[in-house]
Amino acid sequence: MSKPIIGISGNERPNYKYPDIMWSYTPTNYVQAVQASGGVPLIIPVGDPKCAKDYISMVDKLILTGGQNVDLVFYGEEKDTSDDDFHRDRDLFEFALVDEAIKQRKPIFSVCRGTQLMNIALAGSLNQDIENHWQDAPSDYLSQQMIVSDDSVLLPIYGKSSQINSFHHQSIKELSPLLRVVAYDPKDDTIEAVESIHPDIRFLGVQWHPELLHESREEDRSLFDFIVNEF
Numbered sequence: 382m383s384k385p386i387i388g389i390s391g392n393e394r395p396n397y398k399y400p401d402i403m404w405s406y407t408p409t410n411y412v413q414a415v416q417a418s419g420g421v422p423l424i425i426p427v428g429d430p431k432c433a434k435d436y437i438s439m440v441d442k443l444i445l446t447g448g449q450n451v452d453l454v455f456y457g458e459e460k461d462t463s464d465d466d467f468h469r470d471r472d473l474f475e476f477a478l479v480d481e482a483i484k485q486r487k488p489i490f491s492v493c494r495g496t497q498l499m500n501i502a503l504a505g506s507l508n509q510d511i512e513n514h515w516q517d518a519p520s521d522y523l524s525q526q527m528i529v530s531d532d533s534v535l536l537p538i539y540g541k542s543s544q545i546n547s548f549h550h551q552s553i554k555e556l557s558p559l560l561r562v563v564a565y566d567p568k569d570d571t572i573e574a575v576e577s578i579h580p581d582i583r584f585l586g587v588q589w590h591p592e593l594l595h596e597s598r599e600e601d602r603s604l605f606d607f608i609v610n611e612f
Contacts, residue, residue, distance in 0.1 A: 385609055387420040388440035390475055390495065392448045393427045393468070407446055410592035411492075415444075417595065417602065418609035427470060430477035437481040442488045442612065445475060445495025447590065450551060453509070456501050462510040464550065476502055488583040490608045493549050496575065496586030503557035503582075514547045514571060520593040522546060525566055527573040527589075533563035534585060534612075535574055538603045545573065545589035552588065560584075585612065 389411050396402040405426040415422040425436050437443065449468045453460055455476075475495075479502045482489050491499050497507050516524035523544035529535050553572040556562065559582060564574035577584035585608070594601035 385420045385441040386423055386439065387415045387609060388423050388425050388436060388443045388478075389415070390443070390445050390478060391424045391426040392446065392471065408592065410590075410595070411444060411446060414592045414595040414602075414605040415609055418605040420609035425478065427468075427474050430474050433474065433477035433481040437478060437485050437487055440487065442490065442608065443478060443482045444608070445479070445489065445491035445498060445586075447493035447495065447548075449494065450509075451494065451498050451501055451507065456506040458506065458509070460509070462550075464510070472498065483582055486581065486583070488608075488612045489585075490612065491584070491586040492590060492592065493588060496588055497551060497553065499584060499586050500553050500557050500560065500575065503559045505553060505557035505560070506555040508552045508554045510550055511552050511571065513569070514549050514552070514566075516547050520546060520548070520590065521597045525573075525589070526568070527564045528567050529574075530563040533574070533576060534607070535563060535604075538607065539564075539600050543600065546593060547588075548590055549588060560586075583612070 389407050391405050391407045393403050393405045407424050412422045449466045452467050452469045452472050525545050525547045527545055529539050559579045560575045561578050562572050563576050565572055574587045591601040591604050
């Protein structure tokens with residue numbers, strides 16, 4: 382039996398020393414988490430949206446990773462944040478990946494920015510600048526609590542209540558009509574996980590970073606086991 386091929390959306394940034402040289406990459410934690418769960422990771426670099434069909438045809442499932450803010454033009458709001466970290470070419474390419482994954486009935490799992498982008502792709506919007514969700518602590522520190530819905534795929538993995546890490550200053554505001562909330566922070570109702578309610582869209586999105594926890598915590602290893610082998 383062949384191993385599942387998991388597409389992982391890449392990012393690109395200028396070289397810190399030579400800004401005219403761009404680097405294409407994804408955090409190694411995603412790669413290691415997929416490998417540890419028996420999958421074959423395939424990093425998909427930012428590129429021409431016309432190539433999305435070819436990339437999605439090569440993979441069994443898609444992971445949308447974290448990174449920059451999604452451009453406000455895609456959810457029709459004026460800028461209300463001091464953060465200028467945007468990358469419209471990445472947005473356009475990942476929207477194309479989402480469209481093609483839906484067309485090809487390929488499951489989509491998303492983390493942080495990826496979950497925000499998916500909500501926008503399905504006609505939702507974002508809070509542009511929230512407080513108290515960017516921890517000043519190591520990546521494996523559990524700074525937030527979440528409550529999980531009884532009928533979510535996350536319940537057998539995390540239980541009704543669990544602790545998570547947190548590295549985001551934006552969050553879902555208006556939820557897509559095609560999604561439902563399956564985990565939230567009880568302190569301020571910040572949405573921490575969503576699932577698709579559309580029969581033709583296989584999607585699970587989380588706001589925390591399980592890829593940074595998979596080596597230290599059984600729950601997050603189990604999440605990647607589920608995504609790679611069962612989802």
